[in-house]
Structure formats: structure tokens, C-alpha cells
Amino acid sequence: MSDGQHLRRHNLATVLRELRAAGPRSRARIAADTGLNKATVSSLVAELAERGLVRDGEVERGGGVGRPGQTVEIDGRICGLGAEVTVDHLAVLVLDLRGEEMLYTRTPLDVPRLGVERTLDELATAVTTGIAAAGERGREVAGITVALPGMVETAPGVLRHAPTLGWRDVGVADQLAARLADRAATADRELRPRIRAGIRAGVHTDNAANLGALAEHTMGASAGVSDLLYITGETGVGGGVIVDGALLRGTQGYGGEIGHLPIGDPAQPCGCGQSGCWETSIGLAALLREVADPSDRVADPAVDLEVRLAEIRRRAELGDGRTLRGLRAIGVSLGLGTATLINLFNPRVLMLGGYFAVLGDFFREALEAELDKRVVLPGRGGCRIELSSLGFTAACRGGAHVALEAVLTDPTSVPTRLSGGAA
Numbered sequence: 001m002s003d004g005q006h007l008r009r010h011n012l013a014t015v016l017r018e019l020r021a022a023g024p025r026s027r028a029r030i031a032a033d034t035g036l037n038k039a040t041v042s043s044l045v046a047e048l049a050e051r052g053l054v055r056d057g058e059v060e061r062g063g064g065v066g067r068p069g070q071t072v073e074i075d076g077r078i079c080g081l082g083a084e085v086t087v088d089h090l091a092v093l094v095l096d097l098r099g100e101e102m103l104y105t106r107t108p109l110d111v112p113r114l115g116v117e118r119t120l121d122e123l124a125t126a127v128t129t130g131i132a133a134a135g136e137r138g139r140e141v142a143g144i145t146v147a148l149p150g151m152v153e154t155a156p157g158v159l160r161h162a163p164t165l166g167w168r169d170v171g172v173a174d175q176l177a178a179r180l181a182d183r184a185a186t187a188d189r190e191l192r193p194r195i196r197a198g199i200r201a202g203v204h205t206d207n208a209a210n211l212g213a214l215a216e217h218t219m220g221a222s223a224g225v226s227d228l229l230y231i232t233g234e235t236g237v238g239g240g241v242i243v244d245g246a247l248l249r250g251t252q253g254y255g256g257e258i259g260h261l262p263i264g265d266p267a268q269p270c271g272c273g274q275s276g277c278w279e280t281s282i283g284l285a286a287l288l289r290e291v292a293d294p295s296d297r298v299a300d301p302a303v304d305l306e307v308r309l310a311e312i313r314r315r316a317e318l319g320d321g322r323t324l325r326g327l328r329a330i331g332v333s334l335g336l337g338t339a340t341l342i343n344l345f346n347p348r349v350l351m352l353g354g355y356f357a358v359l360g361d362f363f364r365e366a367l368e369a370e371l372d373k374r375v376v377l378p379g380r381g382g383c384r385i386e387l388s389s390l391g392f393t394a395a396c397r398g399g400a401h402v403a404l405e406a407v408l409t410d411p412t413s414v415p416t417r418l419s420g421g422a423a
């Protein structure tokens with residue numbers, strides 16, 4: 001790529017990000033805000049429109065002299081798709097470039113029993129269905145990121161180990177891309193180019209908690225907070241650490257793997273092969289052990305998790321002794337580990353996701369008491385505790401966000417409408 005092409009791409013990205021961050025505005029205003037000259041902005045806007053990324057908005061009738069300006073706004077046609085594989089379901093979420101959720105679907109699935117091949121078949125079906133549904137609403141998926149519950153080497157897109165699934169060294173990115181290419185080959189004329197557009201930029205994978213942390217950082221209740229610690233309670237326990245506005249990845253992308261801190265009950269075996277991991281004290285299995293007998297319907301994995309959590313919440317609201325004692329025990333164990341992490345990272349926000357967000361009201365007091373005891377930073381280092389409003393969709397949202405970021409960084413990755421249709 002020549003220097004000129006480089007500069008052009010950079011300027012396209014600047015205009016697109018400006019419109020996304022600051023909202024609709026006239027070309028003159030974009031020029032003033034970005035420091036680019038007006039003729040350049042007009043040409044950049046024309047190219048972004050050809051790529052389906054921006055469109056004409058309302059006519060601006062702001063006070064003052066001069067003729068009313070035609071505004072430009074983000075076109076929601078281009079979307080990012082985030083998918084997630086968990087122990088008991090697959091999920092797909094599509095976000096458009098305006099940040100609006102197009103669709104969210106969840107398919108219950110016993111992933112450990114089904115195994116790698118059949119799960120990835122199901123995932124390809126769920127993703128294809130999502131692309132088709134977006135297409136029916138005039139939208140096009142321009143990128144796919146899959147959230148996985150384990151240690152993901154992001155560059156080749158390989159899931160190295162997911163103890164809760166029992167998966168090791170699975171090339172999820174390549175295998176899903178190959179399946180989607182197969183689906184495209186047999187799809188009808190409408191769907192074929194849409195699937196191919198979805199995988200044109202490659203399929204990417206990342207750790208689910210890292211993507212959840214990114215979602216919280218970019219679109220959650222504490223969006224924009226530059227130091228954020230995200231901990232999500234599901235079958236496993238995941239963590240994502242945002243330091244100074246960036247995700248802490250470490251050398252190979254495994255950063256934030258907090259579920260296996262050796263601070264749990266030493267008698268409890270963990271899926272990773274060790275025992276006494278933190279996950280064994282605060283993961284979903286620990287919660288269910290605390291609040292219910294194995295025969296209780298809230299412990300029945302065949303019942304949807306959100307239904308079971310709603311029932312536990314109902315019991316807590318009614319003041320059920322065992323439920324409240326169990327949740328307090330979770331709060332204490334959660335506090336033990338988070339105190340360590342707060343001492344390490346000094347976050348502004350401790351964001352609790354997954355089941356912690358659903359039941360946090362009932363263990364918050366125990367958690368805070370534990371933090372007050374163990375966090376050595378004065379005033380808890382200014383850390384506030386929040387319950388995620390994104391809930392179980394956080395990882396998918398983060399995935400869709402990452403897919404859209406690729407478009408925002410390089411708008412030329414989306415072909416112009418003239419050349420794109422026949423792909």
C-alpha cells in the first residue's frame with residue numbers, strides 16, 4: 001500500500017470515528033472538528049457512502065447565518081456479529097455500526113456431551129441464521145468474533161484449553177470459517193454473498209471474559225472508565241482487566257485468567273485438573289451446592305439458567321434462610337479473591353457479570369465487608385462495585401464490537417456497493 005493509500009485509509013477512519021462518537025453533522029463541521037479541509041472531507045464522505053458506512057441525515061437548521069447544512073450520519077447497514085460458546089448454550093448477537101442491537105438468539109446445547117465437531121456445526125448454523133436474519137432487514141455482517149470460555153490464543157484463533165468444555169487445542173476460527181464457506185457454497189443467491197462478506201475479514205476468537213470486559217468498557221453502565229475489573233460468574237469464572245483504557249492481554253493473550261487462583265476450598269476438584277481453585281468456591285456449581293439440594297429444580301441443568309437464577313432470586317426476596325446464607329458465603333469467597341485483584345490493579349470499577357449480576361444484591365453486603373477487611377488501599381483505592389446491566393450478553397456484545405472495530409479502523413475492508421454485490 002502506498003503512502004497516499006495509507007493516508008486516505010487513515011482519513012476515512014478519522015471521519016467515520018468522528019461521526020460515530022459525536023453524532024450527525026455537516027461536512028463543514030466534520031472539517032472543522034478533524035482539521036481536514038472541506039474538499040477532502042466531501043471526497044471522504046462520498047467514499048464512505050459508497051461503502052454503505054454513512055448516509056445523508058437531516059438538514060441542519062442551526063441558528064446563525066449561512067445556508068442550512070446537509071448533515072451526514074452513520075449508516076446502520078454494516079453490522080458486526082458476536083457469537084459465544086458456553087457449557088450449555090450458543091448465542092449470537094448482531095450490532096450495527098450505529099451501536100444498535102439487531103438481534104440476539106440463544107440456543108440451549110449440552111456442549112461437553114456434543115463434542116467439538118457437532119458443536120461447531122451448530123455454531124455455523126446459528127451464525128448463518130444470524131447473517132440471514134440481518135440480511136432480511138437489509139443489513140450485512142462484515143465481521144465475526146467468537147467468545148470462548150477458556151484460554152484462547154487469539155492470533156491463530158485457537159482455543160488452547162477450556163476445562164469446562166473439556167476442549168483442548170481446537171482451531172475454532174479456522175474450523176468455523178471453513179464450515180461457513182461450505183454453507184455459502186450451498187446457500188441461495190441472496191444469502192451466499194452475505195455469508196462470504198461475513199467471513200471476508202476472517203473469523204476471530206477471544207476469551208469470553210476479555211470480550212465481556214471490552215463490552216463493559218465500551219457500552220456498559222461504566223463505559224469509558226479507564227481502569228475496570230470485570231469478573232463474570234458462570235459455570236467457570238472469568239476475568240477481564242482494563243488498565244489505562246486497554247485490555248490487559250499479556251504475552252500470548254491469556255491475561256485475566258483468574259478462575260484458577262488457588263484460594264478455593266482445597267477439597268474441591270476443579271475441571272483444570274487441580275483442586276482448590278477459586279472457581280470451585282464461586283462458580284455456578286458452588287452457588288447451587290450452597291443454595292439447593294441436588295434434586296432441587298434450580299440444580300437441574302436441563303432447565304434454562306436464567307429461569308433457575310430467577311427462582312433463586314425469588315427465594316432470596318422471600319427471605320429463605322438457606323438461600324440467603326448460601327449467597328452470603330458466595331459473597332465472602334468472591335471478596336477474598338477480588339480483594340487481591342483490587343490490591344493488584346487499583347480499578348475504579350469492579351464490574352460483576354454473569355450470575356453475579358443477577359444475584360449480587362443479596363451478597364453485596366458480605367462482599368463489601370470482606371473487601372473492607374482485605375483491601376489495603378486507602379478508601380478501597382476509590383473502587384466502586386457495580387452489577388453488569390449487559391448480563392449474559394456481554395461476551396457476545398464484545399465480540400460484535402471487536403468485529404465493528406475492524407471496520408472503523410479500516411473502512412476500506414468493506415467493499416463499495418458497486419464491487420461488493422457479486423462477491
Ligand SMILES: [Zn+2]
Pocket residue numbers: 259260270271272273274277279
Ligand atoms: Zn482450576
